[in-house]
Amino acid sequence: xxxxxxxxxxxxxxxxxxxxxxxxxxxxxxxxxxxxxxxxxxxxxxxxxxxxxxxxxxxxxxxxxxxxxxxxxxxxxxxxxxxxxxxxxxxxxxxxxxxxxxxxxxxxxxxxxxxxxxxxxxxxxxxxxxxxxxxxxxxxxxxxxxxxxxxxxxxxxxxxxxxxxxxxxxxxxxxxxxxxxxxxxxxxxxxxxxxxxxxxxxxxxxxxxxxxxxxxxxxxxxxxxxxxxxxxxxxxxxxxxxxxxxxxxxxxxxxxxxxxxxxxxxxxxxxxxxxxxxxxxxxxxxxxxxxxxxxxxxxxxxxxxxxxxxxxxxxxxxxxxxxxxxxxxxxxxxxxxxxxxxxxxxxxxxxxxxxxxxxxxxxxxxxxxxxxxxxxxxxxxxxxxxxxxxxxxxxxxxxxxxxxxxxxxxxxxxxxxxxxxxxxxxxxxxxxxxxxxxxxxxxxxxxxxxxxxxxxxxxxxxxxxxxxx
Amino acid sequence: xxxxxxxxxxxxxxxxxxxxxxxxxxxxxxxxxxxxxxxxxxxxxxxxxxxxxxxxxxxxxxxxxxxxxxxxxxxxxxxxxxxxxxxxxxxxxxxxxxxxxxxxxxxxxxxxxxxxxxxxxxxxxxxxxxxxxxxxxxxxxxxxxxxxxxxxxxxxxxxxxxxxxxxxxxxxxxxxxxxxxxxxxxxxxxxxxxxxxxxxxxxxxxxxxxxxxxxxxxxxxxxxxxxxxxxxxxxxxxxxxxxxxxxxxxxxxxxxxxxxxxxxxxxxxxxxxxxxxxxxxxxxxxxxxxxxxxxxxxxxxxxxxxxxxxxxxxxxxxxxxxxxxxxxxxxxxxxxxxxxxxxxxxxxxxxxxxxxxxxxxxxxxxxxx
Amino acid sequence: xxxxxxxxxxxxxxxxxxxxxxxxxxxxxxxxxxxxxxxxxxxxxxxxxxxxxxxxxxxxxxxxxxxxxxxxxxxxxxxxxxxxxxxx
Numbered sequence: 024x025x026x027x028x029x030x031x032x033x034x035x036x037x038x039x040x041x042x043x044x045x046x047x048x049x050x051x052x053x054x055x056x057x058x059x060x061x062x063x064x065x066x067x068x069x070x071x072x073x074x075x076x077x078x079x080x081x082x083x084x085x086x087x088x089x090x091x092x093x094x095x096x097x098x099x100x101x102x103x104x105x106x107x108x109x110x111x112x113x114x115x116x117x118x119x120x121x122x123x124x125x126x127x128x129x130x131x132x133x134x135x136x137x138x139x140x141x142x143x144x145x146x147x148x149x150x151x152x153x154x155x156x157x158x159x160x161x162x163x164x165x166x167x168x169x170x171x172x173x174x175x176x177x178x179x180x181x182x183x184x185x186x187x188x189x190x191x192x193x194x195x196x197x198x199x200x201x202x203x204x205x206x207x208x209x210x211x212x213x214x215x216x217x218x219x220x221x222x223x224x225x226x227x228x229x230x231x232x233x234x235x236x237x238x239x240x241x242x243x244x245x246x247x248x249x250x251x252x253x254x255x256x257x258x259x260x261x262x263x264x265x266x267x268x269x270x271x272x273x274x275x276x277x278x279x280x281x282x283x284x285x286x287x288x289x290x291x292x293x294x295x296x297x298x299x300x301x302x303x304x305x306x307x308x309x310x311x312x313x314x315x316x317x318x319x320x321x322x323x324x325x326x327x328x329x330x331x332x333x334x335x336x337x338x339x340x341x342x343x344x345x346x347x348x349x350x351x352x353x354x355x356x357x358x359x360x361x362x363x364x365x366x367x368x369x370x371x372x373x374x375x376x377x378x379x380x381x382x383x384x385x386x387x388x389x390x391x392x393x394x395x396x397x398x399x400x401x402x403x404x405x406x407x408x409x410x411x412x413x414x415x416x417x418x419x420x421x422x423x424x425x426x427x428x429x430x431x432x433x434x435x436x437x438x439x440x441x442x443x444x445x446x447x448x449x450x451x452x453x454x455x456x457x458x459x460x461x462x463x464x465x466x467x468x469x470x471x472x473x474x475x476x477x478x479x480x481x482x483x484x485x486x487x488x489x490x491x492x
Numbered sequence: 493x494x495x496x497x498x499x500x501x502x503x504x505x506x507x508x509x510x511x512x513x514x515x516x517x518x519x520x521x522x523x524x525x526x527x528x529x530x531x532x533x534x535x536x537x538x539x540x541x542x543x544x545x546x547x548x549x550x551x552x553x554x555x556x557x558x559x560x561x562x563x564x565x566x567x568x569x570x571x572x573x574x575x576x577x578x579x580x581x582x583x584x585x586x587x588x589x590x591x592x593x594x595x596x597x598x599x600x601x602x603x604x605x606x607x608x609x610x611x612x613x614x615x616x617x618x619x620x621x622x623x624x625x626x627x628x629x630x631x632x633x634x635x636x637x638x639x640x641x642x643x644x645x646x647x648x649x650x651x652x653x654x655x656x657x658x659x660x661x662x663x664x665x666x667x668x669x670x671x672x673x674x675x676x677x678x679x680x681x682x683x684x685x686x687x688x689x690x691x692x693x694x695x696x697x698x699x700x701x702x703x704x705x706x707x708x709x710x711x712x713x714x715x716x717x718x719x720x721x722x723x724x725x726x727x728x729x730x731x732x733x734x735x736x737x738x739x740x741x742x743x744x745x746x747x748x749x750x751x752x753x754x755x756x757x758x759x760x761x762x763x764x765x766x767x768x769x770x771x772x773x774x775x776x777x778x779x780x781x782x783x784x785x786x787x788x789x790x791x792x793x794x795x796x797x798x799x800x801x802x803x804x805x806x807x808x809x810x811x812x813x814x815x816x817x818x819x820x821x822x823x824x825x826x827x828x829x830x831x832x833x834x835x836x837x838x839x840x841x842x843x844x845x846x847x848x849x850x851x852x853x854x855x856x857x858x859x860x861x
Numbered sequence: 862x863x864x865x866x867x868x869x870x871x872x873x874x875x876x877x878x879x880x881x882x883x884x885x886x887x888x889x890x891x892x893x894x895x896x897x898x899x900x901x902x903x904x905x906x907x908x909x910x911x912x913x914x915x916x917x918x919x920x921x922x923x924x925x926x927x928x929x930x931x932x933x934x935x936x937x938x939x940x941x942x943x944x945x946x947x948x949x
Contacts, residue, residue, distance in 0.1 A: 028935035031924070044939065047748070060927040061877065076748035082945065085749055088716040092752045095946045342796030343751065418928045442891060480790040481812040486740070487794060 024069060026078045027090060031056055032420035040460055041491075043077050044411075045093040046343055046423035049489040050464065071491045096343040097423055099352035106157045106349075106361035108374055109144065111136050111171040113366045115164040117193050119215075119227040121258060121287040125378050126163055134163070136171055140368035143392025145178050147364070155185035159213075161374060163366070166192050166201045173204060180209070189213050194240040195233065205244070212244060216255040218265025219273055226260065245277050256283045261306045267316050271328060283331035284313060303447055307454035314458060322469030327476035334477045336452075336459050339424040341478070349373070351452075353426045354409035358389055358401045368392040372404055376430045385433060404429055407439040415443035421456040463488045493846055494824035496577050499554040501541070502570040509578075509618040510548040514562040530565075530622055534558050551575070565619045567612070578619040579627070585822040586623070587630030588616045590643070594635040596664050597703030598689075600730055600767040600774050605634055613642045620650045623657060630660045637667040644675045651680050658683040660726075666707065668714040676721040685754065686718065687726045692735045693745035701734060712749070719752040727753040728802075730761055736776040736784055743788035747795040756792055758785060760803040763847045772852055779808035779856040786813060806841040807857045821845055835859035870915050872905045872922045879903055881929035888925045893918065 027043045034040055039056060042048040049071075058064050064072070072078045079087035113134040115126040127134040136144065148156070156179055160172055172190065179186045188210040197205075205212060217223040220234060228234040244253055255277070257270060274282055286306050314333055321327045338345040346352045349361060357372035364370060369391045371377040376387035389404075390397040407429045410416035416425070428448045432439045435447055443449040462470055466485070474483040502508075513527070514534040527533075532546035541552040551568060553561075553575070563581030579586045590613065594605035620629055629650075636643050643661075650657060665688045668676075690711065692698045698708040718725055727750060729735070729742065739758070746756055761767050761775055778785060789799045801809060801817040809817050819842030827846045832838055837860050848854075874882060886898050886905065895911030896918065905922055909915065 025938065027938065028931050031927075033920075044942075056927070060930060061875070074744075074748065082941070083716065083720070085712050085716040088719050089749050089751055091942060091946050092719055094942065096751075338796070341794055344796055417932065444892075475790075478794050480793050481786055481810075482790055483794070484787065484790075486744075486787075487791060 024073065024078050024080060026059075026064075026072055029059060029077065030418055030420040030422065034460060035457060036461070038464075040420050042420045042423060043090075044423055045076075045090050046097055046340070047075060047077060047093070048340070048420070048460075049075060049491050051491040055491060068491070075489065093343045097346070097353070099346040099354055099356075101356050101359040103152045104358075104360055104362065105151070105153075105155055106159070107148065108159045108161055108361065108363040109165075109175065110161050110163065110363070110365045110377070111165055111175075112168045113163040114167055115162060115193070116167065116195050117164070117227060117233075118229070119258075121226065121260070125381060129167070134366055135168055136366060136368070140366075140392060141171065141174065143368050144175065144364055147392050148175070148178060149182060151183075153183045153185075155187075156183045157187045157189070159189040159191060161191045161363075164193055164195070165190055166197065166204075169201050169204050176204075176207075176210070187211070193227070194237055194244065195228075196236070197240055202247075206247075212248070212253045214241065214253065214255050215258060216241070216273065216277070216279075217257050218259070218267075219269035222263075222265035222270075225263075226258065241277055250278055253277070253279060254281065255279050256285060258285050258287055259309070260287050261302055261309060264309055267313055268320070271317070271320055275326065275328060280326075280328045281331045281334075282328060284310060303450045307451065311454070311458050314462065318462075318469050318473045321473045321476065327473060329477050333455065333459070336424065336455050337463070337474075337477060340456070340459055340463070350428070351426045353411070353423075354405075355426050355428070356408050357404045357429075358396055362389075362396070364392060370396050372401070373430050375434065379430065379434050385437075387430065387433070407432070410443075413443060415449075419443075421452065424456060425452050493827075494580075494583075495555070496824055497574050498556055498566075498577065499573060500566075500568060500570075500575045501552040501554075501573060502549065502568050504549060504568075504570040507567060507569050507615065508549055509565065509567055509615050509622070510544070510546075510551065511563065511565045511622045512544055512553075512558075512561050513546075514558045528622065530618065563624055565622045567615050567619065578616070579623045579629070581624045583823055584628065585630070585824065586627065587632050587822075588612075588619070589632055589634070590616060590636045591634040591638060593638055594633060594664075595638065595666060595704065596635070596707060598766065599701055599703065599734075599770050600732060600761050600765075602762040602765040602767055603632070603634070604765045609634075611639075611642070613639070613646050617646050617649060620646075620657065621653055623654070626656045628658045628660055630662070632662040635664055635666070636661060637663045637665075640667060640672065644672075644679070647679055647684065648675075651683055658685070660685045660687060662687040662728075664689065664702070664707070665711045665714045665718070666704075668717050670717065673717075673721055676718075676723065681722045681724060685724050685726050687728050687757075688715070688718075689728045689730065690742070690750075691729055691732075692738050693742045694738060697735055697738060701732070715750060725750075725753045727756045728759055729756070730759045731776050731778060731785065732761055732774045733776050734774075739784045739788040740791060743791040746792055747797060751795070751797060753797065755798040755800060757800050757802045758789065759801075762803070762845050763849055763853075764845070768847070771849065775852065777853075777855055778804065779854040782810050782813070786810065789813065789816065803842065803845065805844055805854070805857060806837045807835070807860050808854050818842070829857075831858040833859060834861075836861055868907075868909050868915055870907055870909070870919075871901070872907060872919050874903055874905060874923075874926060876903065878926045878930055881926055881933060884929040884933075885922065885925040888929070889922050892921055892925070898922075 029041045029043055031039055031041050038050050039052060040048060040050055055068060058068060076086050076089050079090065081087065113127040114129050114131055116129045158175060158179060165172060176188055186209055190205060190210065191213045194214045204210065215227065217226050224234040228237055255274065257265065259265065271282070314330060317328060317330060335345070335348050335351060339351060358370070362370055362372065363374055363377050365377055369388045371380065371387060372389055379385060380387050389400045408427050410422055410425060410427050416422045429439050431448050432441060432446055462474065471483045475481060509530055510532045511528065511530050513531050530548040532544035532548045532551060535543045535545050537558050541554045542556065542558045543552050544550065564577050565579035566575040567578050568575040578588060591609050592606040593609050597605065623629060647659060661684060663686060690698065691701045695708040699705055727746065746753065760778065763771055767774065792799050799816060801813065802820040804817045806814050806817055819840060821842045825846045826843045828838065828843045882900055882905065886900060889898055893911055893913065897908035899906050907918055909918055
């Protein structure tokens with residue numbers, strides 16, 4: 024009997040979690056760990072490991088095949104390019120406190136696509152294989168150039184058999200043309216809603232009337248469009264978080280059940296914000312409390328809301344095919360299935376990379392629409408884009424579920440070889456997965472009800488989270 | 493019940509394949525060049541029968557409405573005076589019974605095996621090539637892979653000539669071998685769904701149900717093979733008294749050992765064939781107790797493996813699982829009951845098997861408001 | 862709960878783990894940069910200065926040794942898996 028290598032981690036509550044490279048996991052005690060490490064597995068141990076597909080007898084037998092299948096399914100394979108983030112203008116009609124570096128004033132000139140750049144973008148899109156495409160318009164405020172949006176959309180609808188468009192808009196000013204653009208069935212809205220009204224105003228709109236304008240438009244959009252058309256994200260200041268109950272009430276009020284809680288992106292103006300010490304620890308605690316609050320609220324109301332990224336992490340743990348989120352997949356190769364095109368026609372591997380380059384710390388541009396994607400730079404970035412054989416990750420019980428964030432590492436540390444446990448990304452995900460497993464192994468009814476809803480099953484119960492005793 | 497075998501008269505000695513076409517106002521009338529050598533056109537229809545003639549031959553068909561059989565492909569047996577409707581063009585449920593021989597004797601078999609075998613593959617190949625655009629053709633038996641070479645040749649040729657067709661092959665998975673690797677890899681596996689039954693994680697229970705020792709062991713070896721050659725597998729588990737309680741355990745086994753299946757189908761039994769003989773000891777009344785099934789379905793789905801409930805009338809399934817119960821009972825053996833009157837779910841429910849018994853069947857059923 | 866006293870102690874390592882001691886030592890030095898670790902024969906001497914309890918450090922050392930053993934002994938399996946899965 025050959026046992027696949029087991030990784031282990033002592034959880035905050037003292038229990039011990041084990042996992043293999045293909046992502047199957049179980050809890051067991053210190054005694055099992057000692058027996059495993061000293062090659063003294065008991066008959067019961069062997070039987071448990073065999074049943075759990077942690078071992079095999081011969082290469083290519085069914086247990087081997089099952090493991091190899093699950094392992095290979097967990098690898099995110101490079102796909103053809105089918106997702107493009109376009110920044111037709113850097114101009115914006117808001118001045119959110121955490122974003123100022125990523126925007127130009129409404130009246131500025133030289134921050135929109137030139138005619139050449141537009142032509143270059145269309146040429147690039149025209150060269151994509153298809154048959155489907157997702158285009159996300161970012162900015163600045165993309166609706167300031169709804170004409171450019173229309174041109175791109177018309178082009179894509181013509182060229183691709185399946186197109187989908189997302190407009191990331193602040194919903195501040197919508198004229199008839201903008202509403203008409205958003206009305207289409209293939210076009211979706213993503214906006215920012217920073218919790219309760221007070222927080223939203225403090226962080227984004229700064230002014231009563233401006234805030235009113237936003238909520239008026241949001242209400243109109245919700246009334247006008249079917250469920251699922253509008254999504255929203257809150258950006259949270261760890262030093263001054265919103266009232267989470269009010270945040271959830273507000274989101275639910277606008278028909279949005281999925282909340283993707285994000286900390287202020289420190290690459291923006293927030294670099295200069297004093298967030299105090301130990302931001303990571305405070306963020307982790309905040310997020311953990313949010314999950315607990317969410318579970319209690321879901322149970323109380325009987326209407327289930329989720330924290331989007333947490334659900335994603337749960338699915339990364341339980342399933343072997345959750346490779347579709349660009350923030351968490353492994354390998355996380357750049358410029359393969361998606362790319363960012365800036366207001367000046369330059370390519371960037373991610374939106375964060377674009378913002379980083381904008382504030383001048385490092386140039387992560389990987390070409391432009393006139394000259395194409397610079398594969399040399401992409402390969403350099405890709406060299407750090409997987410975790411399988413990292414000397415820290417290889418021992419980590421969360422390795423099969425986790426990923427990498429080369430851009431975040433560069434942004435914070437100026438290099439990508441910082442020991443994993445010292446990075447924000449690792450600290451963040453250790454906490455997330457600790458929480459995920461805490462929740463998976465809880466036995467109370469409210470937790471199980473939320474788990475079932477988040478995972479799309481009718482019920483979650485004993486036996487769904489394996490234990491070896 | 494929809495008749496699959498119809499009475500005919502034909503002046504010929506040997507069986508032959510034809511496709512019925514009715515020229516009256518059919519949309520294909522505008523495309524006369526689409527007439528195929530196997531097509532026969534309706535000449536005349538009256539109380540004495542419907543006459544068809546063409547390059548494919550001539551035939552009089554009794555007891556059918558010509559408008560309902562346009563595009564149907566028949567295998568005509570002139571000596572017996574019957575024709576089998578191999579492909580009903582207006583139905584999604586077309587299955588070729590390629591053999592009645594089988595090496596297993598499943599306790600609930602709806603098509604009990606026979607020793608006699610007639611090689612009909614050439615006819616099936618002709619018929620498949622005449623199937624409507626985009627059709628999925630079922631291949632069943634008996635055990636189709638008892639004639640592995642012919643089956644592979646049939647699949648390869650039809651898939652090549654008709655890029656729009658796909659197959660659903662039911663097999664007990666006992667007869668694959670490493671020597672089949674090259675052929676399997678050369679087939680377009682994305683257009684074949686292999687329906688393979690597994691009744692229990694426990695080899696004793698599985699072997700007992702299929703009436704063949706070491707069947708499960710053989711099957712599992714071959715499942716590894718199927719995974720490695722990229723086959724799409726529909727794992728099928730007929731729900732019965734002997735295996736109902738073991739369903740959650742089977743679910744765990746599937747996630748551990750068979751994560752590569754495309755879908756797991758838990759299926760209700762048919763009261764026909766051996767199923768009818770053994771009904772009282774076999775039928776599991778899921779309308780009275782769904783817990784084990786629910787647990788099992790939830791478990792595999794929590795791990796990202798797709799699962800469905802086949803042949804379950806919606807009123808017998810708890811509301812929260814109904815979205816996993818598509819209408820799967822083939823149209824020709826489907827029936828609704830008096831209790832279905834006024835049911836709000838009727839249009840998306842697959843109903844009952846025609847032969848589901850009044851007594852010893854579901855204890856809880858009836859219109860859902 | 863951390864015990865804040867500074868302490869010196871020895872962690873005995875069973876013979877079957879000795880070949881992995883050096884690699885484990887390297888790792889624990891990263892995890893506990895405030896402590897001093899040295900190998901003395903079949904044991905690891907620890908000079909603990911970072912506020913972690915003796916029990917905690919013992920566990921870290923032992924787990925690091927375990928991990929090096931598991932890694933070394935299963936590397937071949939991992940390589941064979943990748944080779945098999947990526948073979949044409």
